Each structure stands twice: as C-alpha cells, then as structure tokens.
Amino acid sequence: MRSVLVTHLDSTVGRRLAKTLYHDPEVSLVFGTGMGPRPSFLDAYREKCAYQRLDLAKARHLTSFFRSERFARAQVDAVIHLPFVSEHRGERIPGNVASLVSETRRLLEECKKHRSIERFVYLSSAFVYRPEPGNVNVFSEDQLLGFETEGDTLVRAWIDADLICQGELNDPHLKMTILRAATIVTEGGEFLQSPPLSRGGPPIGFNPMLSVIADRDIGRALVLALHADCPGIYNIAGREVFPCTELLQNNYRFGPLPVPRLLSTAISLMDRGLGRSQPRQSGLLRYGVVLNTRRAADLLGFEPQYRIEVSGRGSDLRVETVRCR
Amino acid sequence: MKPQGSQLDPALGSDPFTQGDGTLPFLIRLREHTIRVVDESGQPRSRSAPSKVSSGPPDLGPPIPEVPSFDEADEPSGWMDRLAGVLLEREDEERLAVLADNLNARPYDVLGLSPRVTRRALSVFKLLYRYYFRVESSGHQVIPEKGGAILAANHGGLLPFDASMAIVDLFLKANPPRLLRTVVDRWAGSLPFVNVFYARVGQIIGSHDNFRELLQDDQLVLVFPEGMPATRKRAAERYVLQHFRLGFIEESMRNRVPIVPVALVGPDDQAPILYDIGALARILRLPVFPITPTFPWLGPLGLLPYPVKYEIRYGEPFRFYEEYPAESAEDPHAVRYLAEQVRRRIQEMVDQRVLARRSQGT
Numbered sequence: 001m002r003s004v005l006v007t008h009l010d011s012t013v014g015r016r017l018a019k020t021l022y023h024d025p026e027v028s029l030v031f032g033t034g035m036g037p038r039p040s041f042l043d044a045y046r047e048k049c050a051y052q053r054l055d056l057a058k059a060r061h062l063t064s065f066f067r068s069e070r071f072a073r074a075q076v077d078a079v080i081h082l083p084f085v086s087e088h089r090g091e092r093i094p095g096n097v098a099s100l101v102s103e104t105r106r107l108l109e110e111c112k113k114h115r116s117i118e119r120f121v122y123l124s125s126a127f128v129y130r131p132e133p134g135n136v137n138v139f140s141e142d143q144l145l146g147f148e149t150e151g152d153t154l155v156r157a158w159i160d161a162d163l164i165c166q167g168e169l170n171d172p173h174l175k176m177t178i179l180r181a182a183t184i185v186t187e188g189g190e191f192l193q194s195p196p197l198s199r200g201g202p203p204i205g206f207n208p209m210l211s212v213i214a215d216r217d218i219g220r221a222l223v224l225a226l227h228a229d230c231p232g233i234y235n236i237a238g239r240e241v242f243p244c245t246e247l248l249q250n251n252y253r254f255g256p257l258p259v260p261r262l263l264s265t266a267i268s269l270m271d272r273g274l275g276r277s278q279p280r281q282s283g284l285l286r287y288g289v290v291l292n293t294r295r296a297a298d299l300l301g302f303e304p305q306y307r308i309e310v311s312g313r314g315s316d317l318r319v320e321t322v323r324c325r
Numbered sequence: 326m327k328p329q330g331s332q333l334d335p336a337l338g339s340d341p342f343t344q345g346d347g348t349l350p351f352l353i354r355l356r357e358h359t360i361r362v363v364d365e366s367g368q369p370r371s372r373s374a375p376s377k378v379s380s381g382p383p384d385l386g387p388p389i390p391e392v393p394s395f396d397e398a399d400e401p402s403g404w405m406d407r408l409a410g411v412l413l414e415r416e417d418e419e420r421l422a423v424l425a426d427n428l429n430a431r432p433y434d435v436l437g438l439s440p441r442v443t444r445r446a447l448s449v450f451k452l453l454y455r456y457y458f459r460v461e462s463s464g465h466q467v468i469p470e471k472g473g474a475i476l477a478a479n480h481g482g483l484l485p486f487d488a489s490m491a492i493v494d495l496f497l498k499a500n501p502p503r504l505l506r507t508v509v510d511r512w513a514g515s516l517p518f519v520n521v522f523y524a525r526v527g528q529i530i531g532s533h534d535n536f537r538e539l540l541q542d543d544q545l546v547l548v549f550p551e552g553m554p555a556t557r558k559r560a561a562e563r564y565v566l567q568h569f570r571l572g573f574i575e576e577s578m579r580n581r582v583p584i585v586p587v588a589l590v591g592p593d594d595q596a597p598i599l600y601d602i603g604a605l606a607r608i609l610r611l612p613v614f615p616i617t618p619t620f621p622w623l624g625p626l627g628l629l630p631y632p633v634k635y636e637i638r639y640g641e642p643f644r645f646y647e648e649y650p651a652e653s654a655e656d657p658h659a660v661r662y663l664a665e666q667v668r669r670r671i672q673e674m675v676d677q678r679v680l681a682r683r684s685q686g687t
Contacts, residue, residue, distance in 0.1 A: 140534065205516075205520075286515075
C-alpha cells in the first residue's frame with residue numbers, strides 16, 4: 001500500500017490523477033498539494049484524499065510542510081510531481097516559470113532527506129526534445145533535448161526541471177521515473193502543455209505533427225509509473241497524431257512568414273542593434289513532436305485507453321476524448 | 326504502520342499553511358474531517374463517489390435523437406477531392422482502399438502520411454506517369470507482397486520526379502499495391518510547403534531512426550544511396566553512379582530486410598546540368614545552383630523536367646542478412662563491400678537500359 005504525495009493536485013491533470021489513485025487498491029492515501037483552496041472534486045474522495053494549500057516555490061513553506069506533523073502522519077512513501085500543469089500559474093510569465101524549476105529542485109532535495117520516500121514520478125513534457133529539419137520525426141527517449149539558449153522560456157524551464165530529475169536517475173534510494181507527455185487533451189477539449197498550440201500556430205509552409213494524449217490516460221500512466229519497479233524515462237502519448245493546424249482553435253489562416261536565413265539573420269542583427277530582442281522562432285513551431293512510446297508499453301504496460309477525435313476547424317473545432325472499444 | 330483503506334483517517338493534523346487569514350498555525354482548527362460513506366447495510370462503502378439514491382428510472386420524455394459520430398459524419402469534400410475522383414479509375418480507388426487499410430482508418434500515421442492527400446497527389450502524378458514521362462516498368466514480381474524491404478535506386482534530375490514515378494509505379498502495378506516511402510534529404514525538411522507535402526504523401530527525412538521506424542512497420546522504403554551529389558551530376562556524368570552511402574546496408578542487416586536494386590533510366594536526361602555554381606549555392610544555402618539549357622534563362626519554369634521517357638527496372642533482391650551475421654552491420658569494411666555490390670548491380674542494370682535506348686535511337 002502506498003501513501004502518495006501529489007503536487008498541484010488542484011490542476012486538471014491532478015483531478016484525473018486523484019480519481020485514478022482513489023480507485024487504486026494499492027494506494028492507501030493521496031495527499032495533495034496545490035496553490036489554490038481545497039478543490040471541490042476532492043469531496044467525493046474524502047475517504048482517501050487529504051489536501052494542503054501550499055506554494056512549493058517558497059522554500060520556507062516547503063521545508064515547514066515536510067517537517068509538519070501532518071506530513072509525518074501521512075507516512076508518504078511516493079511523490080508524484082505535476083509541475084507545469086497548474087492553472088493557477090501564468091505559464092508564460094518568465095518569473096513563475098523559473099520558480100517552477102526551483103520548486104522541482106527543492107522538492108527533490110526534501111524527498112531525498114526523507115528516507116521513507118522511495119518513489120518519485122515526475123510529469124515532464126515531450127517538448128523538451130529538439131525538433132530540427134534533419135532530426136528524427138518520431139522521438140524516442142534517447143533523443144537530444146533542445147538546449148537552445150534563446151528558446152522559449154517555458155520550454156527551457158521544462159528542460160531544466162527534466163535535467164534536475166534526470167540527475168537523480170541513479171539514486172539507489174529514490175526511484176525516479178520521468179514521464180514525457182505529449183500535448184494533453186482534457187475532457188472539455190482544451191490543450192495543456194503544448195507550446196505550438198499556445199503560440200498561435202506554425203509559420204507559413206509548416207505544419208508539424210503533434211502527438212496527443214487524453215488527460216485520463218495521463219492519470220493512468222502516472223499510476224503505472226508509481227507501481228512499476230522500472231525507474232527511467234518514458235514517453236507517453238495516445239495513438240493519434242495530428243497536424244498542428246487541425247488543433248488550432250483561433251481560426252488559423254496564416255502564421256508568420258518564414259524568410260530565408262540570410263534575411264532573418266540581417267533582421268535579427270538590426271533588431272539587436274536597435275536594442276530590441278525578439279524570441280527566436282523555435283523548431284517546435286516548425287517540426288513538431290511525435291513520440292515513440294514503445295518503452296512505456298513494454299516496461300510500464302501503458303496502452304492508451306482513450307482516443308482523440310477531432311472535427312471541424314477554427315471556431316467550429318470539436319475535440320473529444322473517447323474511450324476505446 | 327500506515328493507514329489502511331477504510332480505517333484511514335484523512336485528518337492529518339492541523340493545517341499550518343492556510344493563507345489569507347494570518348492566523349498562527351497552532352490556532353487553526355482542524356478543517357478536514359473524516360466522512361465515512363456507508364451503504365444501506367451500514368458497511369463502509371469505499372472507493373466510489375457518493376451517489377444519489379434513485380427509485381427507478383425517472384420519466385424524462387422521449388429520447389434525444391443520436392448525434393452522428395465522427396465515423397458516420399461525412400468528411401467535407403473539396404474541389405481537389407472531387408478532381409481526384411474524376412482522375413482516378415475504379416481500380417485505383419480499390420488500390421487506395423487497400424493502402425488506407427494499412428493505416429487502420431487513422432487520418433494520419435505517426436510520420437504524417439495522410440491517405441487523403443496521398444489520393445489527391447496520386448491522381449495528378451498518375452497523369453504525369455502515363456502521359457508526360459510515359460513510364461515503362463518491369464520486374465514487379467520481386468517486390469515482396471508484405472513485410473519491409475529497401476529499394477535502392479540511382480538518382481538523377483534536379484527535381485525528384487524519379488521518386489514520384491517509382492511510387493506511382495508500385496501503386497499501379499505491384500500486386501497487392503504498396504505505398505513506397507522515400508527517404509528524402511534533410512534539407513527538404515526545412516523547405517516551407519515542400520516539407521508538409523512530403524510528409525503527407527509519406528516521404529520521410531533521412532535519419533536512421535525514421536528509417537528503422539518504417540522498416541519495423543513493414544513498409545517499403547525507397548532510398549537513393551548516392552544522396553544529394555547525384556543531383557549535382559553534370560550532363561557528361563549522366564548514368565554514372567556516384568559513391569554510395571552506407572546507412573541502407575546497415576539497416577537492412579539490423580532489420581533483416583531485403584534490398585531490391587532499382588534502375589531508373591530517364592531522370593538524368595530530364596534536366597541536364599551544364600554547370601553548377603557551387604559558391605552561389607553555398608551562399609544561398611542550396612544544394613546546387615545549376616546552369617541548364619533552360620535555367621536560369623526561363624526563371625523557375627526552367628527547372629521543370631523535359632518530357633523524357635522513363636524506364637524502371639526492379640532487380641533480384643539482395644538478402645545479405647542470410648549470408649552474413651548481423652554483427653557485419655557494425656563492420657565498416659563489410660558494409661562498404663556490400664554497398665559496392667549493390668552499386669555495381671544497379672550500374673549494370675542502368676547501363677543495359679541506356680545501351681538499349683541508344684540502339685533504339687530514343
């Protein structure tokens with residue numbers, strides 16, 4: 001029986017995870033934390049679920065929490081960290097993004113101090129990979145990460161947090177599992193953790209393929225990772241892949257115009273000379289991320305149970321998650 | 326001892342982190358209480374959300390008509406689909422249906438192939454195949470009916486019509502029809518529009534991982550082992566095969582798939598290069614900046630191929646994996662030797678056809 005601490009339980013993914021853990025006979029307690037007040041959905045799971053309002057980014061709060069009587073009583077032996085899926089944070093505010101990296105680091109440090117914690121499952125993003133024109137189309141777990149110094153702030157934060165967790169992969173006491181999730185589709189048809197979809201679409205002439213996964217499948221994958229004795233890195237995605245423009249909800253017509261490299265370099269130099277700086281267009285907007293999930297299927301036994309169905313375009317776009325027959 | 330199931334007490338102590346009221350932690354009352362959900366017999370009901378007690382189905386009136394599912398809804402059909410419907414014959418549609426079955430009714434495969442876009446493209450390229458390049462082909466019996474295989478061909482011409490004609494040829498003449506997936510140069514992946522079109526019709530960027538992905542999925546993969554240098558060949562070097570790259574031999578050995586040599590005669594005549602301005606190509610980051618009889622004099626139109634007659638010949642497959650151990654894939658000398666065997670075979674096949682054409686005066 002496991003007693004599990006879940007960070008950002010008040011998020012959409014946290015909600016799905018709480019339900020999955022609640023129905024899991026191997027889990028005795030779900031101790032959730034979140035930035036907001038106790039979410040109302042937890043009322044249905046009170047038998048097994050406790051909640052603590054907590055800002056993990058604040059070192060003092062985190063330390064006090066781990067030393068509190070409440071935490072001691074919970075006898076937590078596993079942690080599921082959902083760092084970047086909380087709706088309470090402005091994902092695009094650089095300060096908050098940076099604090100999310102520090103919270104991951106501090107949380108890990110606290111977990112290592114508590115020897116009772118044996119498992120750490122971290123939900124990362126597939127967008128840590130480095131899509132390039134000459135790179136692979138389907139990313140396996142061994143592919144290079146996108147260490148672009150001028151890249152997207154959020155993606156950089158994902159990479160930093162991912163690397164922090166990777167640093168603990170060989171820890172003999174804390175079994176670390178990193179799940180790199182594709183674009184998450186909620187039951188209501190919203191997309192989470194997807195820079196290409198939140199940045200207004202790809203440039204003209206590009207339409208990258210994206211893997212997607214239903215939020216309920218994310219919950220299942222996290223629980224499988226919690227129980228499986230296979231620490232490591234795993235890609236998780238649904239069976240479907242879609243071109244980026246089919247998932248855009250803003251009546252996508254034309255994105256920015258791609259210009260030849262010579263011209264773009266000249267424009268960039270001119271901008272710098274004038275003291276303006278523009279974020280570099282990431283390869284994520286051009287080349288997309290499709291995941292190879294064989295390792296998760298073989299070692300974790302993860303098979304998506306929901307498929308994503310898309311119809312309509314632009315404002316008529318309808319995205320649904322449907323349970324596979 | 327950890328709390329167990331229904332004996333669990335979720336009140337884990339006071340909450341010292343409640344924000345907003347400024348109360349000191351030790352003064353805060355316990356906020357969470359145990360709620361035991363019990364059923365009618367008084368037993369605790371665990372692991373289920375509380376539900377309302379109902380006494381039979383309520384009268385809600387007539388049922389709402391069912392909304393058609395995605396599968397039943399008609400796909401919007403644009404003018405390109407209608408045009409494809411006109412251009413394709415019934416037999417072609419049946420062959421397309423066979424190909425679509427391999428995708429398990431998914432709109433896209435993991436590499437971006439779309440059956441719908443492929444159908445449109447095939448309808449147009451079939452016209453080029455029949456009336457512009459007047460393709461003749463033979464040896465389809467060596468193409469495996471199922472399972473993965475590598476087709477290694479010579480390459481020529483500025484624009485890759487040789488690959489598209491080979492794709493149409495196998496679609497029309499292989500039995501059962503098979504969709505050929507071509508490995509394209511990495512540079513093509515950075516070209517706007519071109520990269521999307523290539524992906525939708527099943528072409529992939531040349532990396533080992535992509536290659537392996539296709540072979541493990543039992544696909545036919547067309548490679549041009551000469552690579553980009555083949556497109557830079559001058560008119561005097563027509564039909565002289567360049568140095569072969571080795572990746573296809575390695576993947577053939579690792580994935581235990583045959584290599585079918587393919588001779589393409591015609592592409593080298595479609596746009597003979599008189600001179601390649603390499604310096605200008607490097608500045609513009611292009612693989613080649615050619616001078617041909619029509620380019621750059623006619624502008625971009627000068628890049629279009631001349632209406633030369635194409636011939637495609639499929640040779641007996643090489644099954645190196647039956648003769649050599651899998652470890653040979655890691656031996657550069659062995660791989661080079663095997664690649665040279667394939668190159669020689671293709672060169673022989675090309676030479677035969679070129680001589681035959683010259684003797685016929687075509």
